[in-house]
Amino acid sequence: MAVTIRDVARATGVHVSTVSRSFSAPHLVNPATRDRVLAAADQLGYRPNRAARALTTGRTMNLGLIVADIANPFFPPLIKAAQSHARSHDYHVFVADTDEDPRAEEELLRTLAKQVDGVILCSPRLANDQIVRLAEDVPFVVVNRQVEGLPWVLMDVAQGAALALEHLRGLGHRRLAYVRGPAGSWTSEEMRAAAEGVPVIGPNQPTEQGGIAAARAVADSGATGVLCYNDLVALGLIEGLADLGVRVPADVSVVGVDDILPGRLNRPKLTTVAMPTDAAGRAAVDLLLGAETGPVKLPTALIVRESTGEAPR
């Protein structure tokens, strides 16, 4: 049915191995011959069969990318960057979604392990030791978590948190608060550590609802400068504060994290810590492909918009 290496060999009058080498080891074949082979291949529309190639070489030229939730707006830019970068190296990318379920994550890793040359695991929900164990089966890069013994790519949220707090202090805020994320979130712990001495409110769901629910506690705390676990929480919080008659940024300044919203969509536009998702996607691929080694820590950036302002006097 499909055009194989044999068809090309027949058309050119050479042996299949010569055709094979014309593609995968060009220096081993006479330039003139190679040109004839390539011309015939092109003319017949030959495309090497990746499955067959994978069988002999053991390399599939595929990567796996596992995220907790594809629809979470934080991930698509990362997926896009990773996919595009991988493709430029002739790799295809399987994208899989665990639905935030650690068991699904594990099963997925097991299934994928033998079918790909490497896996990018984003914001894993699995415990560290489990990850390390699974990493025996296949090269691994972890994004958004530091795992001993594995290469990882980190977006430096601690530094981002520090930036945000500095920004708030610079605006004269003296009473700060950190509205944290869910229990067990590695990122939330990082931020908390960076916000040393700042009162913590929560744990909270990493959603708008979580932010709304935290509004009362924030208002009661008397804080005027608030850092939130992520943008969704920040938006919920602003919403909840509004319901309590607290204005943002006049009464309270709020900073989010992730920059998942196109700037103009919301009122007030959110001051937030932008994550280098594109760079992270590319770095993860580079790590898998061996173009880079060792862990990567990428800087975040504070984007000041309208949800932060001078502290009220």
Place this chain on the structure above:
Amino acid sequence: MAVTIRDVARATGVHVSTVSRSFSAPHLVNPATRDRVLAAADQLGYRPNRAARALTTGRTMNLGLIVADIANPFFPPLIKAAQSHARSHDYHVFVADTDEDPRAEEELLRTLAKQVDGVILCSPRLANDQIVRLAEDVPFVVVNRQVEGLPWVLMDVAQGAALALEHLRGLGHRRLAYVRGPAGSWTSEEMRAAAEGVPVIGPNQPTEQGGIAAARAVADSGATGVLCYNDLVALGLIEGLADLGVRVPADVSVVGVDDILPGRLNRPKLTTVAMPTDAAGRAAVDLLLGAETGPVKLPTALIVRESTGEAPR
């Protein structure tokens, strides 16, 4: 290195073919034998090698999913649904991004064609006849476009547009307008056809900028009920109208399409036509896997929020 079917055969004391059949044709092997095989396989951690299987059967158990832009918030829910549904049938999904470039789309299709059992092509940028030609190489499902001779999945945006206009008319609006999308957009044409007799404004970029740019024309038109090509345009329009001193919904009611925004993020919350992206993703997979036949047209739903209200008197 890896555990193969032969290892399992040796461990069980049967021939490889029996092991193979224990997995792919269980009814052909004695239940007792099969149990022993399965137990040994499980114990050894055997996972069938998909590349090898693909080589003999010609089925890769992979699907390709091609979208114009992964980061466009319209797509991730569809990707998620398709991926999840495919996985429940033991298929893996390559996700690829064309960056809105028809040439990239074509090359991608060519490359992917031989490596997958089917391709889902979302909102293609390629011309119809090109698509039909490429479809000779691999089963194909087109989402968001009607292509003669190919199975397609459509989200019935025409019906959604009708719903929206009906809603506006029901609120007493007599002067309507349709803020259309870019030239050449199939979807935009569908909506325009559904909005027969309604003045058209544009073409416009399918972005917030496009909406902002259209504000003046909308205000000048005297329309009080406006249907927009998508949510981004609607948001831009609201923004642009605000700058002109026109209030939404007090002076003008605005309806978007896509429902890409979590409900509460924006003010006013947008009335919009929600697209059945999940269903579309699943349907596309079903079509490829033969679980369903013929074209699928999925209903859309109007979600009334705060950007529409009674016509001003």
Place this chain on the structure above:
DNA sequence: AAGGTCAATGCAACCGTTTGCTTTAAGGAG
């Protein structure tokens, strides 16, 4: 008791490429 059926399993070819080894022939050294 002989012949037939059928379930269960074994056998071996095949899928499309890669790759270590062998063969061929041409060119250079002595």
Place this chain on the structure above:
DNA sequence: CTCCTTAAAGCAAACGGTTGCATTGACCTT
């Protein structure tokens, strides 16, 4: 002119499964 080296190409064995066909018994039938 013979021998050696080497570039180029051919040969054939993998890779890990699947599957049509052959073999083997056990169980029926009559």
